[in-house]
Amino acid sequence: MTRTFSFTLEATDGAARLGRIETPRGEIRTPAFMPVGTAATVKAMMPESVRATGADILLGNTYHLMLRPGAERIARLGGLHAFMNWERPILTDSGGFQVMSLADLRKMTERGVTFRSHIDGSKHELTPESSMEIQRLLGSDIVMAFDECTTFPAEKEVAASSMALSMRWAERSRDAFGDRPGHALFGIQQGSVYRDLRQESAEALTSLDFPGYAIGGLAVGEGQEAMFDVLDYAPAMLPQDRPRYLMGVGKPDDIVGAVKRGVDMMDCVLPSRSGRTGQAFTRRGAVNIKNARHADDPRPLDEQCTCPACRHYSRAYLHHVFRAGEMISGMLLTWHNLHYFQQIMQGMREAIAAGTFEAWEREFHAARGEGDIDPV
């Protein structure tokens, strides 16, 4: 097994890329979808079940973990991998985005952000340096630079100044991260929807020579069209030979559109969160299992799906356990959704390898009109 972090670009098909990240904890096939394990668990799933869906890597949330149970505690207990029984790669975010969306009494300065915990009101600070230290304590394989996720919409001036701050923080993150063989620090491109700011950000990051780059500041309310507009140019601004990670995306068609435009990695809570609220994603679109018309339906969610929910249970059963508030409802629907998301990734990887991405994408969109599926 490799002792270092590396990325190999294996094939391209249009802008879509097939690749492989190697880490001491195992290989990540790209394009990759990373399920979110916020508080050291992918909600409603056993980690071996997450793996069974085809996930090569999980995402952990620095903000949540630093507050509860605490990064030092996790380090004493052997690190996040051992703690949560997931021995494969883990990517952690920097905490920056979650602080701005969840914490109380936030105050941002050049130095970083002070805030109070949304759990118990305790006071904390996150800076590029402390974020690197916390992610080191967690034992994260892919560490994210501490940045400010520019809100949307943002006037160009605001976006420029926010991006410039993130670039200064990226440099401080790199300096604090140091040299940790087998672990990688990713820089994060900002610049909102402004092409020249995205270019400026890409150049600033590239000069710091990160082993991977994220495209930040998207999926924050701008809508799919505006996001795709940025993705039409932003990925190509980043080095071809490094993985590109689009943060917090997305719905199935967001994911497909992002891969088509040159993105290699994504993460989103959508498959697990929707699973707990009764929404299943299928080839044919979304199914709202709460809907009374499923009450007597003997069919599976998707007769072609091989996940446990589809192999062993009817829509009628899934409807019943959802209505009865039974935990198995969230367990089965989350499993199904994660399985389906990984099937999309697998389908895209095969299509890129075969040079048939365009045909695959056409079929993906065509299937979504077909069925007897609830409107999304």
Next chain:
Amino acid sequence: MTRTFSFTLEATDGAARLGRIETPRGEIRTPAFMPVGTAATVKAMMPESVRATGADILLGNTYHLMLRPGAERIARLGGLHAFMNWERPILTDSGGFQVMSLADLRKMTERGVTFRSHIDGSKHELTPESSMEIQRLLGSDIVMAFDECTTFPAEKEVAASSMALSMRWAERSRDAFGDRPGHALFGIQQGSVYRDLRQESAEALTSLDFPGYAIGGLAVGEGQEAMFDVLDYAPAMLPQDRPRYLMGVGKPDDIVGAVKRGVDMMDCVLPSRSGRTGQAFTRRGAVNIKNARHADDPRPLDEQCTCPACRHYSRAYLHHVFRAGEMISGMLLTWHNLHYFQQIMQGMREAIAAGTFEAWEREFHAARGEGDIDPV
């Protein structure tokens, strides 16, 4: 595979019995502990995981299932086994006990009980005849006679008249059940804590020649000592060649004491309910995982236990996910508890086979004083 229902008594050790129930859906090793799958799911567990703990049979609750999703609906969907993806034997209760503890506006007559659903206020009736019909629609392998569970404490007169009603209902249950090869109807002994009433009840039931008998009206608040007092004589009043089922029991030491006194089958929500509220049962006693002293504890719940919670997770992790309200907390603790309960059953079966039940029981009790365990 057998087409009929049969019980074989394979060994005895004192009053403790080792046996085997054969059904068309598989074998039930006795003494058996039946996890409770109230609403067509053992809460927080996948059925294959329940099986992996060693369960041969589940219990389903007629009252809950008739109200939601409805017995006719389950029948249309292929029966309870297919509905909930559990192909092995299922025992259903008669609904009588749950009606009296959960339903609204109950009214009992010689004919049966009318009540309103605690879920939606809809009006229903349960009689010996309708209970048999509902359990037939569910596809239950072991059907329970419709009875009145005498409340505790009960004056002797009240207990006698309640028992007499249950005996009349037992006969109506038998007549309504009819002849269903491969399925068995169990009669239920009542009589509260009165030995002569228990004897009278046993004789009434035995004259109806059931393939199995339950000991009802215990574990209803009388305490372990009073329960064991009854179990010192009640099981022996029932035919040696039929399985004896003690309903709704219990804690680990209740189970051991019951088997010692000649009980073959038990069921209880305790391992699953406790699992969801942070209580783990171990060889050494109960562990309250909420307790702050587990926050940094790298040890498993029980270093000798082979369940997934003990093989892969620290007490610190279990504490963290419980405090964070994560579903995996209930999933892991329920799995552990069900595993532990089945380990107790397996240990007792082996001890009875070897004629060493007394030594096994001594060890069981000795271990419980040992550890670093929270007081129960």
